Amino acid sequence: MAKVLVVEDVSALRQHVTRLLKEKIDPPPEVIEAANGHDGLKLFRTARPDMIVMDISMPEMSGIKAAEQIWQESPATKILFWSQYHREAYVREIGKIVPDEAIHGYALKSETDEKLIYAITSVLIHNNPYIDPLVRGVQARLQCKDQSLTDVEYETLQDVTAGLTDRAIAARRHISVRGVQNRLSMLLTKLIAGEDQHLRDTAGMEIYNPRTRVIFEALKRQLIDPDAVTVLDDDLNEWLAEEFDYEKA
Amino acid sequence: MAGSNAGPKTYILPVTLVSLVVAWLAIVVAARGAWLDAEVLTRLLAIFAVQGKSEAGAAPIAIALPLPVQAGTTFLFALGATWCGFRLAAVPRLLVSVQLFVLSLLSVVGLRCWLGGGAHPLAYFAAVFLGCLCGYGLRVVDLKRRKQESQHYELLLRNKELQETKLQLVKQDEIERRMLAADLHDQVLNDLKAVRQKLDAYESAPDPAVAEAIRGLLSQAMDEIREVMDSLCPSALEHLGLVAALEDCLRRGAARAGFKTRFKTRLGGRETGALSMVEQSLLYRLFQESVTNVCKHAGATLVRASVTVEDDELVIRVADNGRGIDQSRLREDSRGVRYMRQRADLIGATIAWRPGEEGKGTTVEIRLSLSGREDGQGSCS
Numbered sequence: 001m002a003k004v005l006v007v008e009d010v011s012a013l014r015q016h017v018t019r020l021l022k023e024k025i026d027p028p029p030e031v032i033e034a035a036n037g038h039d040g041l042k043l044f045r046t047a048r049p050d051m052i053v054m055d056i057s058m059p060e061m062s063g064i065k066a067a068e069q070i071w072q073e074s075p076a077t078k079i080l081f082w083s084q085y086h087r088e089a090y091v092r093e094i095g096k097i098v099p100d101e102a103i104h105g106y107a108l109k110s111e112t113d114e115k116l117i118y119a120i121t122s123v124l125i126h127n128n129p130y131i132d133p134l135v136r137g138v139q140a141r142l143q144c145k146d147q148s149l150t151d152v153e154y155e156t157l158q159d160v161t162a163g164l165t166d167r168a169i170a171a172r173r174h175i176s177v178r179g180v181q182n183r184l185s186m187l188l189t190k191l192i193a194g195e196d197q198h199l200r201d202t203a204g205m206e207i208y209n210p211r212t213r214v215i216f217e218a219l220k221r222q223l224i225d226p227d228a229v230t231v232l233d234d235d236l237n238e239w240l241a242e243e244f245d246y247e248k249a
Numbered sequence: 250m251a252g253s254n255a256g257p258k259t260y261i262l263p264v265t266l267v268s269l270v271v272a273w274l275a276i277v278v279a280a281r282g283a284w285l286d287a288e289v290l291t292r293l294l295a296i297f298a299v300q301g302k303s304e305a306g307a308a309p310i311a312i313a314l315p316l317p318v319q320a321g322t323t324f325l326f327a328l329g330a331t332w333c334g335f336r337l338a339a340v341p342r343l344l345v346s347v348q349l350f351v352l353s354l355l356s357v358v359g360l361r362c363w364l365g366g367g368a369h370p371l372a373y374f375a376a377v378f379l380g381c382l383c384g385y386g387l388r389v390v391d392l393k394r395r396k397q398e399s400q401h402y403e404l405l406l407r408n409k410e411l412q413e414t415k416l417q418l419v420k421q422d423e424i425e426r427r428m429l430a431a432d433l434h435d436q437v438l439n440d441l442k443a444v445r446q447k448l449d450a451y452e453s454a455p456d457p458a459v460a461e462a463i464r465g466l467l468s469q470a471m472d473e474i475r476e477v478m479d480s481l482c483p484s485a486l487e488h489l490g491l492v493a494a495l496e497d498c499l500r501r502g503a504a505r506a507g508f509k510t511r512f513k514t515r516l517g518g519r520e521t522g523a524l525s526m527v528e529q530s531l532l533y534r535l536f537q538e539s540v541t542n543v544c545k546h547a548g549a550t551l552v553r554a555s556v557t558v559e560d561d562e563l564v565i566r567v568a569d570n571g572r573g574i575d576q577s578r579l580r581e582d583s584r585g586v587r588y589m590r591q592r593a594d595l596i597g598a599t600i601a602w603r604p605g606e607e608g609k610g611t612t613v614e615i616r617l618s619l620s621g622r623e624d625g626q627g628s629c630s
Binding site: 085086088241242 | 468471472475484485487488489493494496497500501509510511512513
């Protein structure tokens, strides 16, 4: 049974999350609670939970400070930040402290319970980083009406198409490298569902380069509009300029 | 004082030299012209020699002048010496006092030769010496008093300035408070009123569309309150530190005004962690004001901001490529500029506006000395 630590200073909200966890997650996890970052850190050391739902603004020690400490001691800890702050700066700063091994998420308090459950499931069960699209300011889909991919998967598809490495995607999307790898494997499962596994078993060798094959599949299904890739490129260049001060000649 | 001394200084040296020469000449001429015969000279010299008194045949000349004349001349020397000690600075004082000594010597010679008597030369010397000393003492006392006085006035002036600054800040606070009230009134209150109306409508006829509208209005109101709260107390500054908060501020400005941004820094939280929370939030406000100005006036397409440490100073720059700031407005200290300067003054920072590179736009530079701080003393918590 999974163990989840809820760190939140407002007791009503803390109990609300506890109830949600017990009622909506299957199988229901064991839930422990702490009222501030300091207590959360102490409880983490003794109880070793699988995942932490962490408020940011708390007395004694903020959620970010506590998470930094926890990640220092145990880099693979899954932490879902549950915050009232819509600012991308939060996601960016957290992205800076998240270790390569960790899976983390950023959910907003102003959003519905369903979204919180989705975020928890995503991080806890699917090992898939979740960052609320409202915070990330998701780029509009490029003439893609196919809804079979989630926004997050579509974003990863764009990054792969642009030729970014795992590290680069992690830096650009403010998630861990492991988070990127998990996203990628989700994408592969959806687009080339088991096909390559089957082929590999038959042929006794790797037939497809997964990244290229994903792009091929996406083109085939018209998930990517070849005419719209310039927009992808523009976005990428903007990020490069902002992040690394690199201006394309 | 220094200015008025420049005059005397230039002619005192030649005058002193000339007076020494004249004194020497006077003695020589007096000796040649038998006004000062050998006997008188011997007697005269005996006056200066301590042992002269006891030597046979060289008894001091009897004092022949009336006492008032002696006292008067001695007094004149004392007065001159006092003036010299009191009014003159070090070098001229030395030269003038030498002159006074020479003058007293001359007058001893003169008085003895022509009038056959005079005050004892040691009396003159003592008068000159004590006069100088006395004058100098007065001078020291006077300087002290003047210094105190000027310090007093300086203090008064500074107090007045402080008072004005305080008033300005209070005024500005008042303006901000009004804007805040207006924000709350125009946006949040109106949304809430609409919520109430919709709720009434929903009560009479439950309609999912109305419920959805209510939900939308409520979350809109929440966003607005969050916006207002954030302008009151920037949460990013509290939780993420100065550098991240500045970057966030710039990006939000970019989203509002539609310019591109480049934010550059090599600092982590360490350097800015040494700043107190008050310093951090004032720096943030200055930066925010600069970004707001760019949004409002510059019409820029690209804004570059950087946070660096140069020569133990924290340097925050905001450079836009917009229309540029009117230099005359800067000179005459427009209200916004003055207000920002005052805010910077509060934490000992400086703020400067310059025309941007290649003559385009404006660069704002905020500097704060980091020296003499211990790490982590007032880190955000």
